[in-house]
Amino acid sequence: MRLPRLRVRNLLILEGVISISVSSYLATSTYVFHAHLLGQTIPVAQRSFSFASLFAGLFMVILGTLSTSRTRAVWYTSFLLLSLEVVIFLISLGRKSHVSLLGIILAAFTMFLLIRRRKDYVEPSQLLTDPRLAVSLIIVAFTAAYGVGGSLLLGQDFRPPITSIGTAIYYAGETVTTLGFGDILPVTLSARLFTVSLSVMGVAVFFGALTLLITPVIEKRIGGVTMTMERLGVRSLRDYTLICGYSPLVQAFISAQRSRGKNVVVIDDEVGQEALASLGVLTVKGEPDDEKALSVFQLGNSECIVVGTSDDSRNMLICAALSQVVDGETRKKVSVIVNSPRNRNKFAPFGFRIIDLSELVSRSLG
Template identity: 30%
Template structure:
């Protein structure tokens, strides 16, 4: 019964996972092909092109070489977003795949045929897995402000330089103005475009100061948290920003041999949950499986507060130590008197103790195991105890 249901669900979840990994893999392959064909188109001579797209102007073929490489790098970013299950990554990939196919056709190269075919093949697979990528991209106010400042400075420099184009040597078009702004604000400064009047010099200095400041702030605000998250995951820790996203989740307090089936079941059903344990090896293992884990003592108030127990829907406690479980149950009950707490007792005699600690329901594994063995031996589903325990499944 229970085993059959779990057995039926695991292959379905496995197939779903394989399909999701296939989408991410296809996106990465398309990204690499787009970059590679773009570079090849830039490097090769015009004589090597044309049979596939003879009516495409040479200027267009050369332009899509540059844009194809750029699209490839954008596709890499969208594939990484897909890897994290972000909805924005799914939308970005959905928009970029037709673009890579079109660019492959316009490049007019026999080398771009695999890019076109793979881009078209990837789109149906992406559409079939749209429900899997449901995580929202959460940006802090600081990150939004930093991104806005970076875009604002580039806009200021581009339109300002274009308005003062008569005071510069080398600015004739809006693209020239953007090129000047990007090169100047990033402090590269090739020197091919320069100011010729005092007004243009003052403007150039303002672009340098604002550009350096905006780039510094953007890197600190946008890239810094990503580095911090990676370090935290390596050390088996969750950041405060990740914990803030928890809502209506299940808290699993402690980790042991009895906890692993619970974690696997919650992961298979797609429930949002967080494991709180001070077991370092378990923390590392769960982190490698992309399971949320907080490295802390589950019987302390501070980590349960960080785990947002006030917003949790239920608490599950099931390790190999009934005494430690009782402390975790007691702490959780004090912090959330109204939350449902379910515990497992390894020793049947400890069942009333866990109930007095605050557990709403205590399952004696010895009792449950005995009834399951009898039912299996007799080939009967009539055990009232087992039926009661399985009603919530």
Template identity: 25%
Template sequence: MKILNKIHHQVLATYILALLVAHNGYLILSPTLHRVLQNAPGRVDNFTSWHEALSFLETMDIPRFMIGVVLIFMAFTLLMRTRIAWFSSLLLLLCIVLINFFIFKENVVLVVYSLITIGGLLFYWRNFDQHSLGSTSIFAVIGIASLIVYGMLGTLYIGNQFSPEVTDLPTAFYFAIVCMSTVGFGDIIPHTTLARMFTLTVIIFGITIFAASVASIASSLISDNVQRIIKGRFSHVVRKNHYIIAGSSSLAQSVYKGLIDTGGEVTVVCTSGNKQHFPDTADVIEGDPSAITTLKLAGADKAKYIVALTDSDADNAFIVLAAKEIGGDDTKTISLVNESQNMNKIKRVRPDAVLSLQQLGSELLVRSLNGNTITNDLNMDMFFGSDKSGAK
């Protein structure tokens, strides 16, 4: 598979899936939005209560509308390739399928469209492997804000089913926050089955969103450090002026040993399950070597070199792209080329140096067969495939 085509394919797939999710959100909220635009102008100056103003809405219009809005926001977060946005989009789309198919038994086209989008998200799940504090914070803000709006609108819509009645925005906002936080002062009480069920949904969603937000943010901050403390390797958390070797190939193992033997500080980044290829004392991070969060954890912004030494040229290209995005101003990148025909493709991602063992071996063999003496003036630029136009 060609490296550049694979890169373009993954980027294109991510954009298409984000567009499909956003379009699903629009299709979900458009009927309610259309009804609002039709009825709102004639009611703005004439309604005497919020229940009267929202009486043109159906029972499930508000939650469906909020799901549509959140899906549109999730589409933008999907462009960041975050796993939490991927999972949230899947969950919301599945809710819409269940609501339309089993409860209302209508809108088969939207159900099929949502299932196609779900299939696409599941098929390209590897594209969404990023975990960052920023994306988690965005998810938390969107989730909490959406739940507040849902709680306020629902409370105003069935305000006459509470005791005392809820007739204004501040009181609805207060009741929504009290339910979300599960404080339960008891000054506003639902006295009908519908109001009680609605209150339960706000409480359940509130517990879920708060718990998921706190857990996601906290885990992003402390999980990796806690893991190192438990393993007695806290000294490796701070990394500076070191080498990062991405991959667990035989060459990566040899380069690691050589750097350690010469007194270098080395951090290895390899996929899960390949840690055993390195000594127990090695500073090894298991994860996706091409993920920005993984390289950031390895201290890529303060590294001297980031060396991509996997057995896949495509993976090496992705590692270089991620390294150039997160690396410091003085950080250099070197990429291994396993197949000589991929040399030009690797150069297009602009590493500082490209190492081709095939080219190195062939040059040494040709010189030996021709009887040439291999001396210190051997042109190493040829072996590293350096390209001045492709260097930083």
């Protein structure tokens, strides 16, 4: 019997859950490690590693749950988090050996799968291909490293002295955010100049760069919520008119339908939402020639469906998509505008009602 292929996403979620469990247990530990850096001995409480493991676990759960892309950024981020988990679990072996050992084995196995499947992660990363986002990420990382590293190096120039990584992170954070609680004070000129430079960097650069990083994520989430709400609204409609592909050709028809009190929905990837919104028309941003986009609509509940772009080739693609998602009864509701009479026969196989513009013009002139 062939075993199902293990998915890296599922392993990341499992590793994150184990990390959260272990870090929650070790958060009450009073054990202190002593790290030697540039001739100084810096005490590091195991709780600090536990909190780092907690956040890493949460991030892995989020990454495994929400990330569906296979970009190099996802690969590097996953590998970095798993490496961090291996280090933290090795340090934590003393108090919770069996769970920590399980976390190490699972993290190592997931890293092994990532290495084997590294060729699958070839999709371009928006973060790395956009120069503004890449520079913003570098600025955020540099500011954090500058604040924490400077606080540790000048630790004896503060009162009370900064002697731990946790205190350095805390002081850098309150300085960058300009909170300034006053519980840690710079007492030498070097420490004061460092504090001023860190404050200026935080106000002038850090938050601007952080905004550039967060804004695309927020816009994407808001766009997803908006699209979901639009789909829910569309599914509840009855006896509505669906316009697949907007063009000035259907403007008068839309106005006539609205004057009769009919609900009109327009689906197009580039549509003037402001102009149509003034008429009370619901606009859905999407490709009208995409079967998935069309399947969102309850087409059987529509009164009529109009394919109305000014490009016959695009109308042909929309008709091909519609023919895959409509049944026999709904097919009778579809009308397609044919802009050129020589293309009329090309639309005949779809079985939709054909509106020939050349015939309409001849009738109006005759």
